[in-house]
Amino acid sequence: MTPSDTLWLVGQGPLIALVLARILGLAWTGPSFSASGFGWRSRVVLALILAGVVVPVVAGEVSAPSGWPALGGLCLAEAMVGAALGLSAGLIVAGARQAGELVGTQSGFSPAALFDPEAGNEMTALGHLYGLLALAAFLSLDGPIVLVKALVESYQVVPAGSAALNIETVNEVFRRVGEALALTIQLAAPPALALALAGLAIGLLGRAAPSLQLVTLSLPVRSALGLLLVGLGLLTLLATLVNAWNVWPGGG
Numbered sequence: 001m002t003p004s005d006t007l008w009l010v011g012q013g014p015l016i017a018l019v020l021a022r023i024l025g026l027a028w029t030g031p032s033f034s035a036s037g038f039g040w041r042s043r044v045v046l047a048l049i050l051a052g053v054v055v056p057v058v059a060g061e062v063s064a065p066s067g068w069p070a071l072g073g074l075c076l077a078e079a080m081v082g083a084a085l086g087l088s089a090g091l092i093v094a095g096a097r098q099a100g101e102l103v104g105t106q107s108g109f110s111p112a113a114l115f116d117p118e119a120g121n122e123m124t125a126l127g128h129l130y131g132l133l134a135l136a137a138f139l140s141l142d143g144p145i146v147l148v149k150a151l152v153e154s155y156q157v158v159p160a161g162s163a164a165l166n167i168e169t170v171n172e173v174f175r176r177v178g179e180a181l182a183l184t185i186q187l188a189a190p191p192a193l194a195l196a197l198a199g200l201a202i203g204l205l206g207r208a209a210p211s212l213q214l215v216t217l218s219l220p221v222r223s224a225l226g227l228l229l230v231g232l233g234l235l236t237l238l239a240t241l242v243n244a245w246n247v248w249p250g251g252g
Contacts, residue, residue, distance in 0.1 A: 014071050015062050018160050019055050021075040023047045023151065025082025030147050031089050031138050050148060057152055062160040074160070081158055084173075085150060089143075091180035092244050093134045097123065099187035100130030106195035107226025108219045126230065130187065130237075137241040146245075183244050187237060191229035198225055 027033045027043040027050075104124030123131075199222060230237075 015059060016051060016055055017071060017075055018062055018078050019058060020047060020051045021078035022082035022154075022160075023050050023054065025079040025084075026086045026147065026151055027082075029083045029086030029090060030144075031086070031093050031135060032144055033086065033147070050151075054148070054152060058155045058160075061155045078160060081154065082151065085154055086147070088176050089138075089147060089150075089248060091176055092183065092241070092248065093131055093138070095180035095183040095244075096134035096187060096241060097127050097131040098184045100124065100127035102184070102188040103130075103191045103195070103226060103230065106192045106199070106222070108223050109226070126226070129230070133238060134241050137238060137245055141242065141245050143245065183240075187240060190233055190236075191226060194229055195222055195226055198222060 024044070024047045027047045032038075033043065033046070101124055104126035107124075107126065109124040109126060202221065
């Protein structure tokens with residue numbers, strides 16, 4: 001590296017720091033980037049590589065402050081913007097996992113819950129399955145590339161240093177959370193409703209004919225029915241997840 005290159009990097013240091021802060025926020029929260037097996041060193045290296053690609057593209061849209069104290073505050077705000085972008089995409093995965101949890105609970109898989117390092121708590125087998133399917137749909141649609149594209153486009157919506165907590169921001173957050181809850185209901189409703197009706201029918205039969213002892217058979221019946229319904233609706237489930245990724249900002 002020549003002395004002129006070194007001087008250029010020093011002069012562009014504040015700009016690079018601002019862009020790198022937003023990329024680091026995304027790398028810590030975005031789907032697939034925030035995987036538990038993807039350590040912090042790997043995320044920092046990934047952020048540095050992406051910064052080398054993104055900085056030349058957004059250099060004209062970023063104006064860095066002159067003082068270092070102001071730069072530190074702006075870097076923190078930029079990291080929060082990047083983290084919010086990653087979390088907005090992560091809500092789709094979280095919604096899919098919660099849908100799997102609802103179906104798994106109705107199927108009687110709660111006692112067989114396993115610890116999920118991605119979610120940070122215990123989840124049923126169907127919760128794991130729905131989450132993995134959401135990530136598979138994300139990767140099949142070039143999700144990481146879409147995230148980087150959305151990161152570049154975010155500078156037109158939220159210019160560097162202009163992030164502020166206002167009523168529009170709060171409304172957008174609640175809208176994203178509402179969409180994730182709607183996705184959860186959309187994914188879980190068909191099998192969960194069928195399982196609830198099956199449980200009600202078994203309960204009524206058990207009361208009508210106590211000698212049959214159908215209540216003791218309800219758990220294996222509901223588990224088998226739950227797996228059957230999930231298997232039959234797998235294509236519809238994947239299509240719904242693909243549509244959710246396509247309508248996510250930047251995914252269309």
